[in-house]
Amino acid sequence: MQNDHTYDDKTDEELVAHTLSDPNRYEYIMARYEPKLMRYVLRLAAFSKEEADDVLQETFIKTYQNLNEYDRSFKFSSWIYRIAHNEAVNALRKMNRLPRTIESKEQELIMERLAGSLDLEHELDNKLHREQLLKALEKLDGKYRDVLVLKFLEEKSYEEISDILKKPVGTVGTLINRARKQLFEKINHE
Amino acid sequence: MNNSSIRENVLKQIKERGIEPTARWKFVVKNSALWMIAFISFAAGMLAVSTLIHTTNIIDWDVYKYLGRSYAEHAAIVFPYFWFAVLAIFTTLAYAVMRITKTGYRHTKLAFIVAGMFALIVAGSGLYVLGTGEYIDDTISEYSSFYTQLPHHKINIWSRPEAGLLSGTITRIISNNEFKLEDFSGHNWTIEEGDVRWRRGSSRKIGTKVKLIGLQLNENIFVVNEVRPWVATPLPKVK
CATH class of the missing domain: 1.10.10.10 (Winged helix-like DNA-binding domain superfamily/Winged helix DNA-binding domain)
Known part of the structure; x- marks a missing residue:
């Protein structure tokens, strides 16, 4: 699956549809968004790499659980960024920490x-x-x-x-x- | 944990914990319920506007002098705050619920307020013209003594014989210048007519509800100077 490029050209919306019929396809969505979201989460707050990993993991699990809520009238990227943003804010709140200044x-x-x-x-x-x-x-x-x-x-x-x-x-x-x-x-x- | 281990870990957790995408129908139900609450709240707001217009319109603003109040004081006391509060509660609820719907955040607070106010005023006025406000006011008055004791309510304002304000139903015509009246607490009065001014719409018939301005002679006798109809319908109703 790691080397399967069949899904590279698929749109996010198509990948969501595939994931809903075959959960293993979810890896393609994660692979597409992992670097972007990791960068975004690290830009948002003073997370360690481990903390950012946890935020991202929770983001992907929440996204998967709510895939049926995704509305095609929105951009999928905006939707998953929103989930990542909320998870980062929740994590900061739990850690009782303020967002850092930007590097x-x-x-x-x-x-x-x-x-x-x-x-x-x-x-x-x-x-x-x-x-x-x-x-x-x-x-x-x-x-x-x-x-x-x-x-x-x-x-x-x-x-x-x-x-x-x-x-x-x-x-x-x-x-x-x-x-x-x-x-x-x-x-x-x- | 490297990048691919995040993905591996997520997939592992999905399998081990048996995580599945929440069924679409649950989101549909949740979203529909939100819109339903927003719609019902907004509809309640429209009914409150129509009743607010009705109750404001039937207030006898000129009786302040019998109650020992200034005009401004009277107006401040008898304004139907109850319906204003009902309106505020339901429109706030409608606003709060609409904000948490899928696309609610796309509209500014100002847009919500302006559009909401406009819709409420137009729809509420329409319902008022259809007689909805009067119907709601009358129905609640019939079943709730709490409501009739509110400062704006005409039963409250017109149940003060000591101040010269009395109301009730004509139960018997005794003579050309005397009739019997049962007030809204069930007390029977003999009404003596002096130089009476009968306002347009009021009639001296058994079963008619009237408002009286005059002087209380004792616990059972009231001398009337002016008779007003109980029901005032300032706007013609649409049949």
Whole structure:
């Protein structure tokens, strides 16, 4: 099964249908999403590798249990990201821990993409501005970090973020704009 | 645990614990139940709006002077808060349930409030015109003494003979200027007519329910100055 590429070209929705008739096909869904979700979960919070494994395992079990609830009018990826997000938040709550600040490597990535969206590339060539933006990102509120991770690291659309975080599209837009605004304010404060 | 061991472990757990996808019908039932609760709550909200309009409309705003109140004080006391509370409870429930349906989160709170208010006002007004509000008010009044004792209720307002406000059913015509009236607590009164103003819609017939403004002479005799019909139907009913 590991080397069976028959399912590589199948859409997520087709894989769900196959899994419902043959549970062994679930491995193909997991193989497709494991790296993406592992990266996402690690970006969301300060999990150790073992903790992230547990979150992912629970995510896959919950997804499997609820496969019949999956509605084809949604993107499967948004649906499974939502489950992963909820599992990560639940795990953090159980561990009584706050989400971490984003690793500096990822801050750089967010910064570059954010800078592109803000039309600030030319300004960010200036090292001083880059450092200011990095510091500002570290101080950003958790709710803003969630949308920034989804928008600028996972590169999800507003609609997808809306479905993952269960917030209206307009609210997602507002959160992203506020995150940008808060970044500007923090930069100007520095 | 490496990447593939997560998958292996999940598949192992699925087999060992006998985990199966929850049956689709269970999700269908859950979702249908949510929509049903939301619909019923919204319908209850519409009925509350129609009854709120009716009860507000039949309040005798001008009797404040007999009750020793200012107009503003009277208005603040007799506003049908009960129906406003019923409306608030059911619309909040409808909103909360709709938010947890599959796509409920896609709409903003403002959109819910504006669309909900609009629908409630339109549908509630329609039901009021059809007489639903009056029917609900009358039916609950018939079976609940708690309801008739609420400050907005006309039985409560018009059962204060000491303040000059009395109501009930005409049970006997004694003479041209005297009749018998049984109030809503079952007490019998002799009503003496002085210079009486009979408001439009009120009639001096046995079995007719009326509201009286006047003066209580003793425990059994009330001198009336003004007679109003018990039932006021400000809007024509749709047949």
